Amino acid sequence: MFTITPKLPSRQNLIGRFSMYMTVENNQGRSTIKWKTEPHLQSNIELYKSRHKKFASLFNQEDNGRGLVQFWIDMAFKDLPPKEEWEPENRVQKAWKHLTVYCEESCYWAAEKLSSDIWKEDKYQSWEEYLFFARCLIYDDTKFRHILAKYNSKNSSLDTYVTAVLIKDIKNEAAVAKFSKWRLLHKKSDKELKEALSRAGSYEPEISRFLLARKYFKQVYQMNKIQNPAKRTGQKWQEPDSADFAEAANYYNAQMLLPSAPHEVATGLNVTGEQLRASMEICIKALQNYPKSITPRISLEALQEKAYEAEPDNNYLEILECDLLEESIVEDSENQVSLNKQTESTLHEQLLSLKGEQQEILLLYYGLGLNQKQIADKFKVTQGAIAHRLKTIELKLLKTLSALSQPPEWVSQYVALWLFRNYQAPIYSDLIHDALVKAIKKLEPQEQEVLRLAYGQKLDGQKIANQLGVSQPELMDTLRKTKSKLEAALIKEIDNLINKYLQIWLPKISKAVVKSAYKNLGISRSEAASLETMNAVLEESLKILHSSKS
Structure with a gap:
């Protein structure tokens, strides 16, 4: 529907004309236009003004900014004047950005002209649509370059030229039915x-x-x-009813x-x-x-x-250090950092508390990359015995992690807090959030409905009971059982994550120790590994392991 074009406020000065872009806001049902500063463009102008004498002098000319326009055009098209050491590496790209925001006013005047003079009787068009299309043209690098390539400063100002080009291009697009907010x-x-x-x-x-x-x-x-x-073909996109x-x-x-x-x-x-x-x-x-x-x-x-939604991170080590072993007060970042350090320290202590033979098996298997059969030959035992010893070591370390994270002690409170705060908009970069969302998808329909009404719509118990046709005690029982299911699913997921954490931590620490051993001995890993060399590396690795601190 045709609307009145709001007044365009002026940009305060020449710096603003090359560093501010337009926003259209709705104020009590009426559109208003405001200018917003692009900080990196403003600082770029200040840099040139303080370091480039010719550029600074252009601000004193009474030419309404035409000298500055030509300065940026020369830089954008010809990379002139010659670059000096203090100038940014991407100065050409910045020149294009200065010219783009400068032409924002041309977008406005093209939209105003079209809406007030040409298609004023078309109730389905508005100046905002014309403004949008004009801005799309100047913010498209290829199209904007094509527009400016034909500009001749001797014939007209850049403002007048760009405005005329935008009006022509918008009319052409509208003639072939490409211009409609519903198409957009x-x-x-x-x-x-x-x-x-x-x-x-x-x-x-x-x-x-x-x-x-x-x-x-x-x-x-x-x-x-x-x-x-x-x-009909070519007809403008219709208004939906x-x-x-x-x-x-x-x-x-x-x-x-x-x-x-x-x-x-x-x-x-x-x-x-x-x-x-x-x-x-x-x-x-x-x-x-x-x-x-x-x-x-x-x-x-x-x-x-920007509020981009992060994709789940597959680096479990990093995620677990940040998200897994947290206490009930999730927001306490200082406690979280302390807990991460405690995790590494406790695991390292458990590693040192292992028997000498167990430490050797870990270093041979995770650090030097020997398989179970090779390790079994060295210790003159069966492969099954080595597999059993590895499993025993891993279980001991897993118990340490489980005791440290104490899931039963904080999961119940965590689930209650999560339902209250994050039920409607979980954070998918957090694996615990993701696990709870998956668990909710597996609930019975009535259980999902109870959560939706209680935590999505924030209804009180009596309203929910009335809506579902159940008594309040029945409702509370359903809610309790539903939370218990989520807690059980979360504890199971935490167990899986802890196991994955350990499978990453063991190779990481073992390979780091072995790498240091090779370096201390002056041996290249690419060299043929004889039994004598392997024993030397193993002995040096054990020394490093016992001398290191977490």
Whole structure:
């Protein structure tokens, strides 16, 4: 729908014109435009202003910044003037960024011109859509380079030239039906939408719910509008109607509790067609305001604002040191660091407490890489005996780790705290969080529903009991049993992680000791390992092991 174009505030000075980008915000139902500083661009200008005499003099010219524009154009296209030692290595890339943010105003004036003069009668278009498309053009490196390559400073200012080019390009795109907010919503990837929503201030679990809602809206919109036989080729993407949103909402509600649905979605409520429409408008707004790479990737502000969801880390050693052996107060980072050190120290003490023969077996097996048959030949025993001794050593160390982590003592409190704080938006980089989410997926439907109402919707016990048609004692019994299942699943997962931790720690410490032994003896590992050499390395490794501290 056609909306009034908000007033464009001025950037304070020439530095701002080359270091500030535009944001569109909604203030009490009305759009407002604000400028935000890109810190690394501002500091780059300050650097040149303090070190480059010609550049500094351009700020005193009364040419409305045309000299500065030409300075950055020469650097961007020709890498001129010759680079000095104090200049950044990526000065050409920075020059392009300065020119890009400078042209933000041209995007605004192109959008304002199109919305007020050309398509004012088109109720389905708004200046925000034109602004979005214009910004996409200048933030696309290839297209922006093509635009500036044809610029002649003798004919017009850069502002006037870029504005005219943007108006022409947008009109051409609109003529072939490529320009529509519904096409934008349909074509953008989940990754781009997720980034846009994050930059717009959305968080989990809302982002996951938006993504799933968009998935089913796309399916309905594809069938009802895009592939509709009544739609002519080249016709603009149609406005979805209430029936489309209602149908998409039905799909969303039917799928949200399936095992394949994201956990964040399963914790929410059913949605209506109007609620889904509102969600899609939020997605569109986010995409329009933040096209891909709308700010430089190395922006400090962008890095602080991004909320990318980390993929689970397969490096169990690092994860366990950070996440596994924590006490009930998870936030106490000082206690966590102390516990990590205690883990290493305790394991090392247990290693030193082993019998001499047991230490030799560990160093031969994990450090020197001998197989069980080779070790058995050295000690003149059977391979089964060596396998049994290795298992005995590992079990002793596992008991040490289990006693240190004390899972039964903190798991119950951890599960209760996790349900209260992280049930709706778990942290998938944390293996314990991930284990709890998987355990929830395996619960009975009624148990999942109880958790969803109690921790997802934060309803009190009486409301939940009434909604499920059970008594409060029955509800509390179900909740208790459900928590017990989660605790049991978590303890089992911790046992698995502890075992994996040990399987990483033993080779790590053994190989480090053997490596030091080779170095002390001046022997290369690539040399043929005779029995005499192996015995020398083993003897030196035992000395290092007993002289080292954790």
